[in-house]
Amino acid sequence: MHRDRFYTLAASCPDRTGIIARVTGFFAEHQGWILESSFHSDEGNGDIPARYFMRLEIKADSLPFMLAELRERFEPIADELRMDWKITDSAVKKRVVVLVSKQEHCLYDLLARWQARELDIEIPCVISNHDTFKGFVEWHGIPFHHVPVTAENKPKAHAEMQRLIDETRVDTVVLARYMQILPPVLCAAYPGRILNIHHSFLPSFVGAKPYHQAWQRGVKLIGATCHYVTEELDQGPIVEQDVIRIDHSDSPDDMIRYGKDIEKTVLARGLRYHLEDRVLVHGNKTVVFR
Amino acid sequence: MHRDRFYTLAASCPDRTGIIARVTGFFAEHQGWILESSFHSDEGNGDIPARYFMRLEIKADSLPFMLAELRERFEPIADELRMDWKITDSAVKKRVVVLVSKQEHCLYDLLARWQARELDIEIPCVISNHDTFKGFVEWHGIPFHHVPVTAENKPKAHAEMQRLIDETRVDTVVLARYMQILPPVLCAAYPGRILNIHHSFLPSFVGAKPYHQAWQRGVKLIGATCHYVTEELDQGPIVEQDVIRIDHSDSPDDMIRYGKDIEKTVLARGLRYHLEDRVLVHGNKTVVFR
Amino acid sequence: MHRDRFYTLAASCPDRTGIIARVTGFFAEHQGWILESSFHSDEGNGDIPARYFMRLEIKADSLPFMLAELRERFEPIADELRMDWKITDSAVKKRVVVLVSKQEHCLYDLLARWQARELDIEIPCVISNHDTFKGFVEWHGIPFHHVPVTAENKPKAHAEMQRLIDETRVDTVVLARYMQILPPVLCAAYPGRILNIHHSFLPSFVGAKPYHQAWQRGVKLIGATCHYVTEELDQGPIVEQDVIRIDHSDSPDDMIRYGKDIEKTVLARGLRYHLEDRVLVHGNKTVVFR
Amino acid sequence: MHRDRFYTLAASCPDRTGIIARVTGFFAEHQGWILESSFHSDEGNGDIPARYFMRLEIKADSLPFMLAELRERFEPIADELRMDWKITDSAVKKRVVVLVSKQEHCLYDLLARWQARELDIEIPCVISNHDTFKGFVEWHGIPFHHVPVTAENKPKAHAEMQRLIDETRVDTVVLARYMQILPPVLCAAYPGRILNIHHSFLPSFVGAKPYHQAWQRGVKLIGATCHYVTEELDQGPIVEQDVIRIDHSDSPDDMIRYGKDIEKTVLARGLRYHLEDRVLVHGNKTVVFR
Secondary structure (H helix, E strand, O other): OOOOOEEEEEEEEOOOOOHHHHHHHHHHHOOOOEEEEEEEEEOOEOOEOOEEEEEEEEEHHHOOOOHHHHHHHHHHHHHHOOOEEEEEEOOOOOEEEEEEOOOOHHHHHHHHHHHOOOOOOEOOOEEEOOOOOHHHHHHOOOOEEEOOOOOOOHHHHHHHHHHHHHHOOOOEEEEOOOOOOOOHHHHHHOOOOEEEEEOOOOOOOOOOOHHHHHHHHOOOEEEEEEEEOOOOOOOOOEEEEEEEEOOOOOOHHHHHHHHHHHHHHHHHHHHHHHHOOOEEEEOOEEEEOO | OOOOOEEEEEEEEOOOOOHHHHHHHHHHHOOOOEEEEEEEEEOOEOOEOOEEEEEEEEEHHHOOOOHHHHHHHHHHHHHHOOOEEEEEEOOOOOEEEEEEOOOOHHHHHHHHHHHOOOOOOEOOOEEEOOOOOHHHHHHOOOOEEEOOOOOOOHHHHHHHHHHHHHHOOOOEEEEOOOOOOOOHHHHHHOOOOEEEEEOOOOOOOOOOOHHHHHHHHOOOEEEEEEEEOOOOOOOOOEEEEEEEEOOOOOOHHHHHHHHHHHHHHHHHHHHHHHHOOOEEEEOOEEEEOO | OOOOOEEEEEEEEOOOOOHHHHHHHHHHHOOOOEEEEEEEEEOOEOOEOOEEEEEEEEEHHHOOOOHHHHHHHHHHHHHHOOOEEEEEEOOOOOEEEEEEOOOOHHHHHHHHHHHOOOOOOEOOOEEEOOOOOHHHHHHOOOOEEEOOOOOOOHHHHHHHHHHHHHHOOOOEEEEOOOOOOOOHHHHHHOOOOEEEEEOOOOOOOOOOOHHHHHHHHOOOEEEEEEEEOOOOOOOOOEEEEEEEEOOOOOOHHHHHHHHHHHHHHHHHHHHHHHHOOOEEEEOOEEEEOO | OOOOOEEEEEEEEOOOOOHHHHHHHHHHHOOOOEEEEEEEEEOOEOOEOOEEEEEEEEEHHHOOOOHHHHHHHHHHHHHHOOOEEEEEEOOOOOEEEEEEOOOOHHHHHHHHHHHOOOOOOEOOOEEEOOOOOHHHHHHOOOOEEEOOOOOOOHHHHHHHHHHHHHHOOOOEEEEOOOOOOOOHHHHHHOOOOEEEEEOOOOOOOOOOOHHHHHHHHOOOEEEEEEEEOOOOOOOOOEEEEEEEEOOOOOOHHHHHHHHHHHHHHHHHHHHHHHHOOOEEEEOOEEEEOO
16 A cells, blocks of 8 residues: 555566566666566466566656656557556546445445545446435435336436446446346447456356355355456456355355355455556456455 | 244253253243254353353244243243343344444444344444544434543543433444443443454454554464453453455555455454344353354 | 264254254253254255254263164154154264375375374275375275276276275265266265265366366366265265465466365365264255254 | 476565666576566564565576576676575475474375475475374385483483484474474574474464463464564564364364364465575565465
């Protein structure tokens, strides 16, 4: 946890020798103070080629230039290394839209963290297919949009949601137990920027009623998975997971109750990693520099 | 999790043969349907004598009489076995007063559970030495009392708190990261009914700034402890504990942030066990029938 | 953990009122001292009817008769309640045959526990399709049988294994990372008595190379499952499971290494529960009275 | 896990800008392929000054020179940065002496890992104050020295132990539940090279019978701690810790049994980190680059 303003470079490129030296040499040359640095070489897998991943935090005021110039000066190095890269600024708050339905646990948890500035973000609005949390959200000074989704109005509702999301220029959309499937067009519009919390330890128990599936199978642990949303239901890259122990005396209702505690914790952790640019997607997997 | 109304018998008595038979025989005689039952024989320890502990849930409408008559009929058995005992009714909501200071995580967590009726209690009021959460609490329709505590006004403030607690006829007082030490008279007035969450894995790091103590010692896990408040600071019977992994890169501030997730979960679990009469105190230890 | 000799009753029967009273009343009548008792009412699920489960430990010398008479006297009660039941004697060591291949971790772990009498069993023999551990096993004074299994000799090898198992009159067969599929006839001959350790968190990653499957999917936790062997591969009732955290830097080989620690621990726990008659099978699920 | 030979640089130095660039620049200049790299900036604490820590794995055959020349060429950089540093070679097996008493779990666990070459070390000998495991150790082809320690012979026994350790030119001494306190002279002779496993979650329950202490206090989790041995009992830098859940039904004997599983796992993890040069000591704390 750094109090001072810093820039975060998150990047990946084809693997070769000298990558760290090239990148850190650039910062050293300008007296850039590296607060935190992580590197990972992924050997690839079948169709997915080997690739190098990195994340650096550089103290902003250690550099003799501002962010725009930093990006400009770094670009030739990034080009030389054929990087996918971005540099973000800790002083610019990320903008996160939250989608909820009728379950409160993830919403309360996220707003508590936002309230305490532990999650130092802007929430331009909350969107829900129910109006359950309208008062609660508005009490926090956050706009609330009720967009009911029915079998009949789906295209219109989805268009309205996309309009709301687009116009708030969000960085990230969080499905905080939003119980509707997003349309492919929306998934495609925000690749690697929509986070969902699924209430099972994926890949077990894909789809509906995972706790009932878990109960039927008699497993001894249940879990939750935070993943990026892709067009294939519950198949996107996994960001974070955790489990909790249950036993024979627990009914599906008990599991639902226990599961909430895992769901909100896993979502909060996954969201934090994502917002701090600690998650780099590689094919259908993630590198998470915790 | 039982949907139907039930009675809970929580009891302890000196150990001997035939206790289970005597107690369950009574219920069987009246066609009482036992939903859940737990038994434990504690061998004692030095000054603490051996003792038998039990907890039963009996379906209310399986019995041919009401709660008052149940208690009356059970009393001779309890006397014969020299029991400490109580029978509670799932239809009567427990009354819980919450004390907070300026940290939000436990309060948000408890109110989310209360809101969802996962924690099916009445909260007659929230008391705080700060007015930070006045609006938030009142939005939920719960009275909020601001009782500032300073070096000068302590006796008066404590008297006011005790008056508020007494007049709400509470079953339980929860210190949800309330950062003031309760006076001995208040501790003594509610023995085994005041739950605190301490932000360390007791008995390590008693007292102030436990995360800083943990950081100094270089431990690899940090924890939280839910315990009953007694007159000795952080020495009361432990109800529930848990830990989370940290490493060398985590500062005390990081630990404080991680710790919040453990604190709220451990407090919620401990409170649930307590409210469901799953916790029986034995000397300075607890039997917890999870 | 009880030092004195005790009998263990493990039983299940159709649910009704008065079961506990009937059973514990019998023991109370004879001054039987109940050391430990567990009860569970299972509400059933589709084709699986509701059922009541119990496990009691009774101090042997508190009863005025021996085991044979205990069984004889208990039989009418069991019949009346339409019980599946058994009573075992802590003084009679269980007989366990261990099957291994070339991985050492579970075998070393089991023999360390056996050596320390933490696992207080007899091991009439170890059977393996390789001779890797012949010297190690024999050093412990345990007979070792090398039964190679090839595409050609399968029926003969399986017959030899069954002969060895049958003639040692074992209670339980443990597949301690035995890398061959048992023939249906052998599975059927020892229902609920063959324990396997599968190196994934079932039902994820059934079949071969589960760690490679886990790596492909990019999960953040890997696990192991101890289950009873049935004719359907990796589908039997689950006894115990656990998981361990991994991250992007872990290769399948790293996972295999981490996984060993989970596998041996989960197998040892599952085996202990089984040997102490703590596991009661109900359809494809288990009740585990830990 | 790398199959190819590699060198490991583990180093620390006063913090300043340009450290990573200086070090990785050196390797890049010679086409050194960095397999793994970790960096950490420690802000210090009171008397302990801020310091920079790093660990790099470099593929041996990517460099145009051998280890001796690597060390020679790196030295000026290390001097310039005022480093404490070492470079080790994955092809040179570490030499580890194991000390045991009468408990088998850590010894079996370590030898299983050694047998499987998961722990790719040489064990020049096992030393014990009992002869319990003489046959077992010797069966593995490892010399076993029985050095009884009594109130009378302590100085002589300790001298004999030190002689055995010295003459085997070991890198590391592991106390695998060795139940004697090492003399200060021996602790001082191998600073940061003697690893102990203590059977509690330090700093709770220092000294003798920690499980009995834990039982007296009624904690809900018990643990184990792997730490470097210093002259102050149970006060050395902590390398690794873990815990396991217990409840009211567990006696001290049960805790001892559960604890063994944690002890051996924590010791094996701590030892692995140490042998792979992942642990850097800083005052009374450790940086562990897992």
